[in-house]
Amino acid sequence: ELDDKLFVINAFLNIIWATGFLIFWRRRQAELAFKWNTLDMEQIEATRSAYTGELRRSSVTHQNEVYYPSWKRLLFRLFVTIPMIGINIVLVSFLILLIIRFQSWVDRQLKDGHLPHLMSLTELFPKILLALVTTIFSDVYKSVCRWLTIKENYREQQKHDDQMVGKLFAEAIIPYIVSNTRLSVLIQMSKKERARYAERKDLNKELKRILDEWRNSELDKAERQKDNNAYTTKAVDDILTDNTLNRRCSDITFESLSLSQAEIECSQPKWEDLYEDYLEMVIQFGYIIFLSTLFPLAAFFSLLNNIIEIRTDAFKLCMIYQRPFSQRVKDIGHWQKIMEYMVFAAIIINCIFCSTRGVVRRLVPDLPFAAEIFILVCMEHLLILLCKVIRSTIEYVPHWVRVEKSIMEHRRREALKKLECDALHLKENRSHNYDE
Template sequence: MMENSGTRYRSGISPLVVVVLSPDTKEETVSWLLRRMREKQQDGGAELLVNQLRSEGVVEEKENPNIFLVTASWQRLLSGAEDLGLFREFSDGSMRSFTCINSHNFKEFHGDGDGFLSMAECQYIIKHELETLRAKDETHVPGYTQAKLYPGKSIIRRLQSKRILIRMFPLHDQEELKRLSFKWYKKVKTSLQPLDDIRHYFGEGLALYFGFLEYFTMALMPLALIGLLYCQFDWENYDKYVFFAAFNLIWCTVILELWKRCSASLAYHWGTLSRKKVFEEPRPGFHGILGFNPVTGREEPLYPSTKRQLRVYLVSLPFVLLCLYLSLYVMMIYFQMEGWVLMLHDRGPTFWTNILLFIPGVIYAVVIEVLNVLYRYAAEFLTEWENHRLESSYQNHLVLKVLVFNFLNCFASLFYIAFIMQDLVLLRQNLATLLITSQIINQFMEAVLPYWLQRRCNKMTMERPLSEQVRLETDMSCYQGTFDDYLELFLLFGYVSLFSSVYPLAAVFVVLNNITEIYSDAFKMCNLFKRPFSDPAANIGIWQLAFEAMSVIAIVTNCTLIGMSPQVRAYFPNSEMHLMLWTVAVEHGLLAFKFFLAFLVPDVPKHIQIKLARLEFESMEALKKKKMFAVPRLRRVAYEEE
């Protein structure tokens, strides 16, 4: 690990994590924190190895002296892996929770275990040990009387909330990063992404995102192929969209069910499928009145759930509704502009009026992107103000706020054109304009701009002294997680599943966008961002539910489009009511089929279910044997005492 970095601890383990304190942190605070990090576990410490970063050469005045490199001995890392319940491949090929006593029965465990854990796993273990470092008898952070502490409080989270600890991030491995970059994006290839290598370096959460991006791209290929074939037909004959809409109904349901099985296979292979979740600690920004947690018995801030609910329903909800109204108001302005341009074109069609027809759509697409960005900041502020105790609760509320607004902001005009105006020509034009304009903006922000920024700065993967490398990574941007990446895929999935039947080339553009996205995201992860901590995820989380909700809406939308087609209307020449009833009946039947299919197709493949059941059975048998041996021993001890 990072053998070229120039500095190794006496234990043979290279620096893994960087902890950066504020430059003006008081010396007694630094000494206290380092002592707690180095203390043995039985004394309440983390038992880690910590060294201060020493600059080589001339030290500039602006350089922060409070940068520390953290690592641990292999024995400490292995015991941390056991505490976290990391799953690894056992000698019989099954995935089992690692235990030190059975360490030599695990594949790839040799000698003292040197190299058994990946660098990402080691960094995750150190992060966990630091975050679970708790106050003992301290009433406040030494040197900062306003930073209150109490027994059981996470020290690191308190330092983060008080901005004493300003950064904590894992170091890049320059050699491994070079190898990953070459296999991932530096060469044009037709093979799939190196997901195992991505997982090994960045962790399961990021690998699952790239796995889903790749899977979504492959799943779009049939739609893209049909879209290209449709180019051979007359675009003005919109009756042909009925077949595409029917295909959409099946496609959007099947691919999500198959993805759940695919992600389960990946998660089992990576050892996160059956892994127990670590007990969640309060978020660094969480605050409240000091009290006792009824679950842990520790003293920590408590915040009434009723007060949080009042903030959600009396402030956040009205604000979201106000933003939705604003989005609809902007949409109506767009339609007024569209009507004015159409009137101008009808008076005297020219080359310039033909060009002018696309201007309102382009302006509206840009406004949509701007509104989405502004709303995102407002949603983050509101969700932070709601004061959620857990990070998972915070993320769920944020995702819900952002998804509702983005869905309405991006798709409201399409629904209005399709089902109120019932103008399929304008719908196709509007969909093409929104999709292409948004992709141009996103590609500039995610591909062109990052490449330009990287060309201006020094290459991160160049070999350099450890001190220079650490300071370079300290100044790099922090990766904010996969939220925005999944949101972009969610919107693209919506464009394809909802209305691509009237514009079949939408799937073609999304495929091209996703291919570029894979390379641009890989480039950014390897060159522009600090290395993120590993996230041992077993699936894509709440985003799976979001995509499934979109697929339900897609069934309703495509059934309505089919009901609007002249072929179907011909069967009901005298009764619109009968047509509507039949459309609703078919739609409900397809929804029932979708939910039946979700129930019928297991989320986890059968062979993996068998392996998990066998492992559970063996664990229960081992527990029974342990109890059987323990009872006679207790009886013998009692007899000896008599």
């Protein structure tokens, strides 16, 4: 009975925490947007470079602009995008269920002694197969999502990103909740990135050693001449292969031959986008609010994962990929709405857990099943109402931000009045001088 009470309390506190977390993030988001001068930004987006269509004379600018009819996009979404996404999700779900059934069959065969253990490899084979299937289908689906979104041919980048976010979230909600292979994939990626960085450092050390040997051999042939003039740096390969170099090249050091930061980043892969990072955080948020009542340590492990990932992402941005260009935005866009909808879904799921685990039945033994369902539905409605009340009570923009905005608006109006007065005085002076 104590466990049942703690289960209900944990579920209730979990919902309140999720609601408060999103409100806190919105307030923090408003503070950052105000500091970066993007809070009241009117985002007028230009046409995407990949936007295609026929040229048509615009009624606004009276110039030829690219036009793509919306009915073509609608037909493509109805007959291509939605069927392909549906087929992919159904196929992944079917394969996951099939592998789960296969795991149950393997467990039964091992228990009966019909299959050899092979150092537990037989028992782990379905789990490995599940990880491979979800990873492969996830990569394939992401490529399909990118292709479909490009083919839908949106004019603005914001609409393009919104459609991409919706497709990725629809795919990620199924396999990522079933399998937990993402952590192992990230660890493997981190090892590869560190190995690549170490290999590059070893290459630089080897080049420095070769350069030192070449310079020492040149110094043995003749005395080194001092020259205070600076010389243009050359590539390491040219220095190693060119036998007609002047003696003054012996003054060149390895530091002067090292590549600049821009040259190093040119050879590194490009940072594609932030879809993966946002999707990872949203999935982790879903793990906490959906399943933390069943596994209360999920929040702790999520915190530990984020602390580690802060450093791995920094290493990835600074050492592995080209540094991306920043973009001016005022919020995180549709990801905020997705997390808010997930809170409402978490309320329903936690109420279902209370029913399936028999919590209400054990707390009130003589309660009929219809009354139990009625109580759970009432609890679900009350929790949704409570979340909406909390959201409407707390301001999304902090008080000091609103005060600073009011001060800036007042100064802007005063400056505009002063400018108008100066213009009026200047006009009067000109008319007076003209009359004279």
